[in-house]
Structures are given as C-alpha cells and as structure tokens.
Amino acid sequence: MHRWSRWAARTTHRAPLRVRSCARTAPTPWEQADDPPPPRPGDVPWDAVVTRVFDEGREHPTLLFGGHGLTHISNVIGDLRHYVTIEHTRSRLELYLWDNLLTKLPSALFQLTNLGVLSLRKNQLTHLPAAIGELRHLRELNIGGNALTYLPAEIQQLQLDTFTYVPN
Secondary structure (H helix, E strand, O other): HHHHHHHEEEOOOOOOOEEEOOOOOOOOOOOOOOOOOOOOOOOOHHHHHHHHEEEEOOOHHHHHOOOOOOOOHHHHHHHHHOOOOOOOOOOOOOEEOOOOOOOOOOOOHHHHOOOEEEOOOOOOOOOOOHHHHOOOOEEEEEEEOOOOOOOHHHHHHOOOEEEEOOOO
C-alpha cells in the first residue's frame, strides 16, 4: 500500500470521504530513500481520491475538502463524470470545498454532470464561469463568503433546491 493512501480519503459505511494530513513517521524497512516527500498542507493526491471513489462504489459519494488550504483543484476531478452505480443510475456526487484559498475553478469541475452538491463557500473566488450552467443535476450550491460581484446568467439554468450566495 502506497504512503499516500494513509492520508487519502478515509471512509466508513455512508460516511463522507475525508482528506487527512499525515504526520511523517519513521521510515519503514520497505521505504526507499528516493520516496516522495510527505504532502504539504494544500496538497491533495487527486488521482488517489478519484480512484478511491470508483473503488468504493458508493451510491452517493461525498468528498470533504474543507479547510485544507487548497489553492487549486486538479483536472483529474473531471474523471468523476464517469461515475455511476449499477443499483442506482442517479448517482450524485457531493463536493465540499469550503474554507480554502481557491481563486479559480477548473473547467473539468463543470463536466461533473452527476454533481448534486457543490459547496465553495469561504474561498477567494471573484467570478463563476458560465459553465456552471452545465451542472444540470446540481441541487445545492453554496458560494457565500467569496468576493463575487456578479453571477453568470447561466446559473438560472440550474434547478437548485438550495442556493446560498451571501455574504459576497
């Protein structure tokens, strides 16, 4: 098992996936001197997180990345658009990115047509891309606590049950 998996998303039945920071421990006998350094705050092994979602096969996977000091989201997140479960074809992802340092969002995020919840509150966003309108299954959007001065017209295409946009 790779060292990244110790701090990549950890779950129990129906519990959300959480990213945990890891404290460096003494090297084990099988570690090589050229192993990568431990992750820094704000670093997320996005490949491992996405892989774990597919491996666990939950009906409604929840990814919690609140308060991790993230400055970017990898385009690898876009691979989650292929996520479906056999039992329920309406698999909805939940992505919580609150209280980070995000200033922009990758286009891959807006390819997640199976995204049901998106929380971007308390970041440093100054605008939302028009592509937000592509998230046709989004039911909850929280964008409060950013520096948004306007919302794109495409946001009206969403069928939101909950929309939180203040303060901004």
